[in-house]
Amino acid sequence: MANTYYQVYIQVVFAVKYRAAVLDQAWRKEVFAVMGNLINETGCKTIIVNGVEDHVHCFIGLKPSVSISELMKTVKAKSSKYINDNRFLLNRFEWQEGYGVFSYSHSQIDAVYNYIKNQxxxxxxxxxxxxxxxxxDKFEIPYEERYIFEELK
Structure with missing residues (x-):
């Protein structure tokens, strides 16, 4: 077969370090747009990026040659740098280590899009x-609650 055909939809969810509610409404859409552009630059397709003060949801059409871990490493690092370079906050901004990634079928695109749109x-x-x-729980992913989020020490 001469071509590669694919259809891979994922949602990635990650939080601000310590779940701090610092993504201000005045500039977070700008940051979400930057994140969408970073995703698109990899050859993946941004469907929607949205969130609230303490976390972000990215819904992506994943290109099979792109590693999810490398994609998230780039998106989180470069978006943190963007926030810090623009001095949106008085203190240094960081995302929490790790993320959740969940896969969806084509028939679920509208539902996931609307869920993320209405955060x-x-x-x-x-x-x-x-x-x-x-x-x-919905995805039946085993976890230990004490390891889900980094707590402020």
Whole structure:
């Protein structure tokens, strides 16, 4: 077969270090746009990037030759640098280490897109931690709660 055909949809979810609520509404859409561009530069397709003060959801059409771990390493590092270079915060900004990654079928695109699009509305009813645990449970991913999030020491 001469060509490679693929259809891989993933959602990646990650938090601000210590789940600090510092992604200000005044500039977070700009940062989400930067993240979308970083994803697209790898040959993957950004479907939507959105989140609230303490975390981000990226919904991506993944190119099979791109490693999810390398993609996230780049997106998190370069978006942190962007936030710090633009001095959006008084203190140094960092993402929490790690992330959750979840796969979806083509028939689920609209539902996942709308879920991510409506993050602000969704989080009037639940916290990020509640949301994240619900996703892990939905995907039947075993976890130890004490290792889900880095806690401020």
């Amino acid at each position: 602000e509305k969704h989080h009037t009813k639940s916290t990020f931690k509640e949301e994240y645990v619900m996703i892990l």
